[in-house]
Amino acid sequence: MDMFIEILVSAMLVIGGIFGFVGSYGLVKLPEPMTRLHAPTKAATLGVGGVLLASMIYFAWFGDHVSWHELLIALFIFLTAPLTGLMIAKANIHLQWTKDELPPTGTGTPWATQSDRPSIMDDGADLRLTSEGD
Amino acid sequence: MIAYAIYFAFACFGVALLFNLYRVVIAVGVPDRILALDTMSINMIAILALFGIKEGTGMYFEASLLFAMMGFVSTVAYAKFILRGDIIE
Numbered sequence: 001m002d003m004f005i006e007i008l009v010s011a012m013l014v015i016g017g018i019f020g021f022v023g024s025y026g027l028v029k030l031p032e033p034m035t036r037l038h039a040p041t042k043a044a045t046l047g048v049g050g051v052l053l054a055s056m057i058y059f060a061w062f063g064d065h066v067s068w069h070e071l072l073i074a075l076f077i078f079l080t081a082p083l084t085g086l087m088i089a090k091a092n093i094h095l096q097w098t099k100d101e102l103p104p105t106g107t108g109t110p111w112a113t114q115s116d117r118p119s120i121m122d123d124g125a126d127l128r129l130t131s132e133g134d
Numbered sequence: 135m136i137a138y139a140i141y142f143a144f145a146c147f148g149v150a151l152l153f154n155l156y157r158v159v160i161a162v163g164v165p166d167r168i169l170a171l172d173t174m175s176i177n178m179i180a181i182l183a184l185f186g187i188k189e190g191t192g193m194y195f196e197a198s199l200l201f202a203m204m205g206f207v208s209t210v211a212y213a214k215f216i217l218r219g220d221i222i223e
Contacts, residue, residue, distance in 0.1 A: 010139035013184075017146030020180055024150030024173060027157050033166055040173035044150070048180045051143060055183045058136070059192065069195035073179065073202055080206040084172050087213035091165045094217050 005061045009054045016050025019043050033092050041085035049074050140188050147177050147184070168212045175205025 026039025056070040093111060102111055157170035179198045186194040214221050
């Protein structure tokens, strides 16, 4: 049984490491800001989830008690990763897309980040934030 | 066998952190840099969990929980700032 748990923990560690690596490699490799959003919010989160689950199994079997900290951390990360993805996607829409480039929302109202209400950043601060890179 | 798997995962997440650092330094816009910083905090959580397995102690879970909370709050604050120019309106 020890052998089986060792194989399980090792497999989850290796799979989690590969997922985390792929998530960060996609951050460098993918061509556009919106596509670059996909890799870390999905693959890296799954990689961290695999490592935390491996840690939980390891301490439940080889340690003296079951520790629930990992489950707490994994739950927190799985809850917050879509939120950060949403916030960064909204920032991308706000900074880089004009109103006629955006797809229709299907609700009759415009996108919330592109509403008609004047933003307090309409003094050209958007242009300062979109650096041209190097 | 677990030791080799831990070393492999350490290498994976270390190279992932280097990729994130590259994306923080060289990026097209500010949201990319914010995303790279958020991914850095997530990868650090994984490395702390791996270090906890390697040392056989549960001392690092509080640190990784702090990393998770601070990473989320700082990412939302950055995104909110470039979205509205203010964090708490």
